Structure formats: structure tokens, C-alpha cells
Amino acid sequence: MHASANMAPSTDTMGKTITCKAAVAYEAGKPLQVIDVQVAPPQAGEVRIKITHTALCHTDKFTLSGEDPEGLFPCILGHEAAGIVESVGEGVTIVQPGDHVIPCYQAECRECKMCKSGKTNLCAKVRPATGNGVMLHDMKSRFSVDGKPIYHFMGTSTFSQYTVVHDVSCAKIDKDAPLDKVCLLGCGIPTGLGAVWNTAKVEKGATVAVFGLGTVGLACCEGAKKAGASRVIGIDIDINKFKRATEFGCTEFINPKDFDKPIQEVIAEKTDGGVDYSFECIGKTDTMRAALECCHKGWGTSVIIGVAGSGQEIRTRPFQLVTGRVWKGTAFGGFKSRTSVPDLVKLYMNKEIKVDEYVTHELPLSEINKAFDLLSSGNCLRCVIHMPN
Numbered sequence: 308m309h310a311s312a313n314m315a316p317s318t319d320t321m322g323k324t325i326t327c328k329a330a331v332a333y334e335a336g337k338p339l340q341v342i343d344v345q346v347a348p349p350q351a352g353e354v355r356i357k358i359t360h361t362a363l364c365h366t367d368k369f370t371l372s373g374e375d376p377e378g379l380f381p382c383i384l385g386h387e388a389a390g391i392v393e394s395v396g397e398g399v400t401i402v403q404p405g406d407h408v409i410p411c412y413q414a415e416c417r418e419c420k421m422c423k424s425g426k427t428n429l430c431a432k433v434r435p436a437t438g439n440g441v442m443l444h445d446m447k448s449r450f451s452v453d454g455k456p457i458y459h460f461m462g463t464s465t466f467s468q469y470t471v472v473h474d475v476s477c478a479k480i481d482k483d484a485p486l487d488k489v490c491l492l493g494c495g496i497p498t499g500l501g502a503v504w505n506t507a508k509v510e511k512g513a514t515v516a517v518f519g520l521g522t523v524g525l526a527c528c529e530g531a532k533k534a535g536a537s538r539v540i541g542i543d544i545d546i547n548k549f550k551r552a553t554e555f556g557c558t559e560f561i562n563p564k565d566f567d568k569p570i571q572e573v574i575a576e577k578t579d580g581g582v583d584y585s586f587e588c589i590g591k592t593d594t595m596r597a598a599l600e601c602c603h604k605g606w607g608t609s610v611i612i613g614v615a616g617s618g619q620e621i622r623t624r625p626f627q628l629v630t631g632r633v634w635k636g637t638a639f640g641g642f643k644s645r646t647s648v649p650d651l652v653k654l655y656m657n658k659e660i661k662v663d664e665y666v667t668h669e670l671p672l673s674e675i676n677k678a679f680d681l682l683s684s685g686n687c688l689r690c691v692i693h694m695p696n
């Protein structure tokens with residue numbers, strides 16, 4: 308960990324516009340441009356954060372590809388990060404300058420109908436703004452380049468030295484936590500763990516199938532192992548994924564390429580009629596169908612985690628559900644962000660969950676396009692970007 312990276316931001320920028328480096332996505336499918344951007348001071352209910360470390364998630368790549376129906380350009384991507392509060396806007400009490408935080412794309416206001424329902428981790432308060440690349444206070448962006456606005460992304464936009472987020476999207480964490488590692492607790496790892504623990508509620512002795520052994524899938528495997536699953540079957544078309552998956556709790560592997568019949572039939576034959584739970588961690592509608600149909604009749608539950616592009620639809624025979632299978636989905640693993648992220652940081656600091664093992668690459672912001680290439684290379688789980696100080 309670079310000591311300077313955790314240095315508290317100077318206080319003489321409060322109330323002023325900051326010019327800093329950010330990776331801007333000007334067009335879908337095009338490389339990001341690392342340039343100077345202006346970041347306006349936080350307005351009421353907002354927090355300006357000095358991002359020290361950010362990672363790349365496949366959802367960043369998904370939006371950059373142009374397949375995200377909420378994708379707006381130009382924008383600043385990034386949603387898996389950690390940093391230090393530089394300043395806060397009027398009325399903000401959740402955090403204060405100097406606090407160490409993880410930005411949360413899944414906000415938690417604790418006042419809206421969704422937050423109060425007790426049925427979901429989704430929050431409605433700022434989502435209308437974050438889905439349109441702006442801030443709720445005035446439906447405008449805090450980012451600009453030469454006076455031209457740059458859209459926010461997922462209410463986080465962490466590919467920037469400084470970003471502005473809603474206060475309800477700030478999880479305050481232990482100051483002793485290494486920011487270059489816990490930045491990964493902003494998305495992929497909690498999503499996999501939570502899909503198993505919160506969304507599916509996998510019980511001891513259950514059988515589990517995990518489709519896709521990337522960061523999210525490996526976190527599902529770890530979550531299933533900690534839940535006491537009797538079998539954790541990893542499914543991936545890249546055999547290079549299997550050895551590492553063993554370290555995360557996988558007990559066996561299936562490569563669909565080794566079979567000339569539907570993978571769901573292969574899994575059902577190997578598990579006396581199907582698994583108790585399955586998790587789709589890829590983002591493809593055919594594997595989502597396979598994940599459902601490999602579940603056991605009567606009770607098998609499949610959780611969709613993968614993100615599929617606009618226009619993509621899932622299909623199966625209604626009979627699959629009529630005969631008792633359950634098809635669910637999860638966002639951020641069902642975790643209430645501001646409440647749970649600090650707890651996940653503590654679990655990591657107590658060595659009860661892995662984080663370091665997911666960091667396979669580290670690069671400076673100037674090489675973020677190389678980091679995107681790594682995401683597609685197959686041997687990258689998470690690349691941590693060290694932001695300029």
C-alpha cells in the first residue's frame with residue numbers, strides 16, 4: 308500500500324472546483340481518454356471523494372460496449388473503489404471530510420419505500436438521477452471539460468481522482484482498512500457472497516452450481532463453501548479457471564465444451580436430478596436458462612447475477628417453474644450497502660473473507676485502457692488502478 312495514497316485530501320479545495328485527472332469515455336467502444344476534468348463542489352446531500360484506488364468490473368466494460376440502455380456518453384465510468392472524503396455539501400451528516408469511504412452504486416437512504424420494505428436492498432431515492440448520469444439536487448452533472456458536461460455513471464464515476472456522489476451512496480469504513488484492497492468490496496465480491504448468503508440463502512449440505520468462474524463466480528464459490536455446501540460445481544468454458552477456483556471452494560468442474568448435450572442435462576445426471584441452487588455469473592441468456600434448468604424439480608433455485616445487454620430476454624418453458632423451480636436475480640448480492648459494506652470490510656480485516664486473492668493486476672490511471680484489455684484476456688480477475696495522488 309502506498310502511504311501517500313491514503314493521505315487525507317487538503318482542505319483548501321473546499322467549496323472550489325477541482326481540476327484533476329479522469330478517464331473519460333467519449334464514445335461507446337472507444338478507448339478512454341485520461342485528461343484534465345473539472346469537478347464542481349458538492350451540493351446539498353452530496354459528497355466529494357478523493358478516489359485513491361478503483362478496480363474495473365465487467366459492468367464497466369458492458370456500458371463502454373454500448374449495450375447498456377442507460378449508458379450515456381461522454382461519461383466517467385467506474386463503480387468499484389475506495390477513497391477519502393474531501394468535502395461535503397449542505398446538510399450532509401452521514402460522513403465528514405477525512406472519512407474513508409467506499410462509494411455504493413446501490414444507495415441506501417433508509418427512508419424510501421424500498422429501503423423501508425424489508426424486502427429488498429434496492430433504494431429508490433437517487434436511482435432516477437444516477438440512471439440519467441446526473442445528481443438528484445439539480446439533475447445536473449458535477450463533471451465538465453472546458454465547460455461541457457460529462458455524465459456520471461452508476462452514481463459513482465470512480466475513474467476520476469475526485470468524484471461527487473450522493474451521501475446515501477457513501478459507506479464509511481474502518482480507517483485501518485487498506486484502500487488498495489477493500490476497493491474490491493464496492494461490487495464483485497459482495498455480489499457473489501451476497502447472492503449465496505442473502506438472495507439464495509444456501510443452507511449447510513446443499514448442492515450448488517456456479518456458472519462462470521470470474522470474480523463474481525469465485526465469490527459465489529467462497530460464499531457457498533462458507534455456507535457449508537456439500538458440493539460446489541464450477542462451470543466454465545475456460546479450463547484455466549478451474550485450478551484457482553479450487554482455492555475458492557469449488558469441489559468439481561464441468562466444461563460445457565466437453566459435452567455434446569445441454570449442460571443442464573449433464574449437471575442433473577451428476578446430481579441425482581439437479582442442484583439445490585445455481586448462480587449465473589456470466590451475463591448470457593443461454594447460460595441463464597441452463598442455470599435454471601439444472602436445478603432440482605420441486606425446489607431448485609437459480610439466481611441471475613450476470614448483466615445482459617438491452618433487448619436480451621430470458622426464456623424457459625413455464626413447466627420449469629410450474630414444477631417448483633425458482634428463478635431469482637440479485638443486485639449487489641442483496642446487501643444493503645451503507646449497512647453491510649463496513650461489515651464486509653471487517654470480515655476481510657478479520658481474515659474471514661478473501662479480497663487480496665482477487666487482485667491479479669495493478670496499474671496506474673494512465674494505463675486504464677490496458678486494464679480494460681486485461682478484463683477480456685481471461686487471466687485477470689481484478690485490476691486495481693492506483694490513482695495519482
Ligand SMILES: NC(=O)C1=CN([C@@H]2O[C@H](COP(=O)(O)OP(=O)(O)OC[C@H]3O[C@@H](n4cnc5c(N)ncnc54)[C@H](O)[C@@H]3O)[C@@H](O)[C@H]2O)C=CC1
Binds near residue numbers: 364543612
Ligand atoms: N448483478 C450484479 O449486481 C452484478 C453483476 N455483475 C455481472 O456479473 C457477470 C460476471 O462478472 P465477472 O465475474 O466480473 O465476469 P468475468 O468475465 O470475469 O467472468 C465470466 C466468466 O464466465 C466464463 N464464461 C463465458 N462464457 C461462458 C459460457 N458460455 N459458459 C460457461 N462459462 C462462460 C468466462 O470464461 C469467465 O470466467 C458480468 O455480467 C457482470 O456484469 C457484476 C457485478 C455485480
Ligand SMILES: N[C@@H](CCC(=O)N[C@@H](CSC=O)C(=O)NCC(=O)O)C(=O)O
Binds near residue numbers: 376
Ligand atoms: N444500466 C444497466 C443496469 C445493469 C445492472 O443490472 N446493474 C446491477 C449492478 S451490476 C454491477 O456491476 C444493478 O445493481 N442493477 C440494479 C440497479 O438499480 O441498476 C442496464 O440497464 O442493463
Ligand SMILES: [Zn+2]
Binds near residue numbers: 494
Ligand atoms: Zn460491478
Ligand SMILES: [Zn+2]
Binds near residue numbers: 423
Ligand atoms: Zn432508499
